[in-house]
Amino acid sequence: MLNSNVDIQLGIIWYLIFILSTAAHEAAHAFTAYQFGDRTAWLGGQVTLNPIPHMKREPFGMVIVPLLSYALGGWMIGWASAPYDPYWAQRYPKQAALMGLSGPAANLILMLIAAALIRIGLAIGFFQIPQTLRFTQMVMGGSDGLLQGLAVGVSILFTLNLLLMVFNLIPLPPLDGTSLMELILSGEALEKYRELILHPGLRTFGILIAWSVMKWLFPPVHLAASGWTISCKIRPVAAAGR
Numbered sequence: 273m274l275n276s277n278v279d280i281q282l283g284i285i286w287y288l289i290f291i292l293s294t295a296a297h298e299a300a301h302a303f304t305a306y307q308f309g310d311r312t313a314w315l316g317g318q319v320t321l322n323p324i325p326h327m328k329r330e331p332f333g334m335v336i337v338p339l340l341s342y343a344l345g346g347w348m349i350g351w352a353s354a355p356y357d358p359y360w361a362q363r364y365p366k367q368a369a370l371m372g373l374s375g376p377a378a379n380l381i382l383m384l385i386a387a388a389l390i391r392i393g394l395a396i397g398f399f400q401i402p403q404t405l406r407f408t409q410m411v412m413g414g415s416d417g418l419l420q421g422l423a424v425g426v427s428i429l430f431t432l433n434l435l436l437m438v439f440n441l442i443p444l445p446p447l448d449g450t451s452l453m454e455l456i457l458s459g460e461a462l463e464k465y466r467e468l469i470l471h472p473g474l475r476t477f478g479i480l481i482a483w484s485v486m487k488w489l490f491p492p493v494h495l496a497a498s499g500w501t502i503s504c505k506i507r508p509v510a511a512a513g514r
Contacts, residue, residue, distance in 0.1 A: 282408065282424065283342050289428045290338055290348050291323040293382060293436060298326050298354040300378035301371055308367035310360040318354040326352045347407065365454055372451025379437040386430035387501040394502065399423050401502055407431050410498055434497055439486055444478040445469045 299321050302313030317325040327334045333351035341349045361368035390411055393399035398419050399411035410427040413419030443449035453465050468474065474481075 278343055278346070281421075283339075285421065285425050286342060286348050286408075286428060287338060289425065289432060290350065291327070291334060292321075293379060293429070293433050294334060294350065294352040295321055295323040295326045296378045296382060297375040297436060297440075298352045300374040301354040301356070304371040304374040305354070305356050305360075305368075308364065308371060310357050310371075312357045312360075313354040316355055326354075329353060329355075369451040369454035372448040373455075375448050376437045376440045379433040379440070383430055383433040383437065383497075386426045386433065389426045390430065390501055393423070393426070405495065405498055410502065430498075430501065431494060434494060435486075435490060438490055438493055439482060442482040442485060442489075444482050445475045446478060447482055 298313075298318055302316075302318035302320075305312065306314040306319055313319060316329070318329070323334070330352045333353075338348040338350035341347065356368070356371065361371075390399065393411060394401070398413065400414060402409050402412050406427075408424050408427050408431075410430055411423045413421070413423035440448040441452060443453045450469055454462070457465055469478075
């Protein structure tokens with residue numbers, strides 16, 4: 273059943289930030305692969321921050337599911353992807369690992385940009401610190417509609433990219449965190465890990481397991497990162513709340 277209290281203006285802000293964040297994540301994958309010799313994503317037009325090529329590749333994950341999830345629950349989920357040559361990845365595993373980690377790195381950069389905007393806004397008096405922390409309320413803009421919209425935007429930009437970074441760094445297939453293990457492990461340990469992540473059951477249910485882990489992992493990470501950003505003690509509420 274559709275949520276009768278859907279906030280259209282908030283949904284527009286949500287969606288713009290969602291497509292920016294997912295496009296940046298996939299463009300980083302595509303650009304890094306291109307730099308290391310894999311032209312697959314470049315030929316597919318994914319080496320760009322323009323969301324249109326990414327939407328064309330994943331219309332369900334970048335258009336239908338995000339809008340539907342917002343209409344039903346008040347927040348957005350979705351996905352995007354960038355193609356790569358698996359033979360290139362097998363031949364150059366370290367470069368492929370760096371390609372995998374470049375997506376979360378792009379989300380980290382966007383999160384830090386949002387953090388800088390939040391700190392600047394607080395320093396010049398545009399923003400105020402809220403009593404409670406929400407996904408869309410790390411700071412408030414007061415009674416000014418434009419400043420409040422900006423406060424909501426930077427709050428979502430910060431929290432969504434933190435979530436994307438943390439979630440994708442969980443070392444379960446098909447997430448980017450498996451690339452991190454390629455750089456950390458070596459020898460027999462790496463071979464056993466590669467065998468583990470190729471297990472059909474783990475590849476099938478990896479996303480579900482990772483999402484279950486996020487239920488307890490993300491709230492304290494969000495609270496710590498938010499506290500660092502606004503340099504104060506805040507009272508948390510559900511991280512996915514509006």
